[in-house]
Amino acid sequence: MTADEAREKIIRLNPDVVFLDIPMPGKNGFDPLKSLHEPSFEVVFVTAYDAYGVMAVKFSALDYLLKPIDINELKATVVKLERSLAMKKQNIRLANLLHTLESRHAGGNTKIALPTQKETYLVPVKDIVRCESSNNYTTFFLTDGSDRLISRPLYEYEELLTPYDFIRCHQSHLVNTLHVTSILNEDSGYLIMNHGAQRVPISKQKKSYVKSRLTL
Structure with missing residues (x-):
């Protein structure tokens, strides 16, 4: 999959989590993120090059995994994702509830x-x-x-x-x-x-x- 195809799928599917390889055909995995305005999904980079870790942090990735992927590291990443998504959804529910109640109780x-x-x-x-x-x-x-x-x-x-x-x-x-x-x-x-x-x-x-x- 190319970087442009990844960007198109992200826009169309609106995912909660995106796993991105960094070296991709034509462009790299950072390019789809640069072109998206305030992405709301979590990002996990997957790469064979440890040097990309600094760039992953710069792009506020939840985590990054080195190839070949260690099953225990993958499990740890999934736990991070579950916690992060649960907290994000909780905050959204609270904010939405307060906004709804505010409109009803002016x-x-x-x-x-x-x-x-x-x-x-x-x-x-x-x-x-x-x-x-x-x-x-x-x-x-x-x-x-x-x-x-x-x-x-x-x-x-x-x-x-x-x-x-x-x-x-x-x-x-x-x-x-x-x-x-x-x-x-x-x-x-x-x-x-x-x-x-x-x-x-x-x-x-x-x-x-x-x-x-x-x-x-």
Whole structure:
């Protein structure tokens, strides 16, 4: 298969994953990627030349395999692909759900879905005081004093909530600036939230960023 044929098949089939050889007839495996605008698929390069590994990284390939292909390395690549695709689809579902709910709840009442083991809560974004992470779990603290433990990492929600004036003040904490009442200048600093006088730490690395966002 030529590079041009590979490009045509990619456009027509819209795959999740593309395995590309690097030396190809006429052109090489990098050429189809150069001609595509913001490709959404994962790429694994297959080559007999280790020197191509640097170029594979430059093109943000998920992985590259050296010929002759070792079965254990192939299995490891497949595991990487499964994890990457699952995370990507999860992020898309979250983004789509938030967008859908936003369109249905105009006027400052955007809602976000918080799925727990028993049920999925639809919570107005403005009612979220803060979020706190623990490994791959995130606890949402709400204005009514309740909390929701969600089995998803904090960074997924940071991406969704940042446009609604949430800020990451610490590796483990994301806060809604709507509910920040003051900043306490102890240690590297703390944010005081207006529901239950909750005290949230600010990391040293984020202190300047937090102050600039809060116009202090």
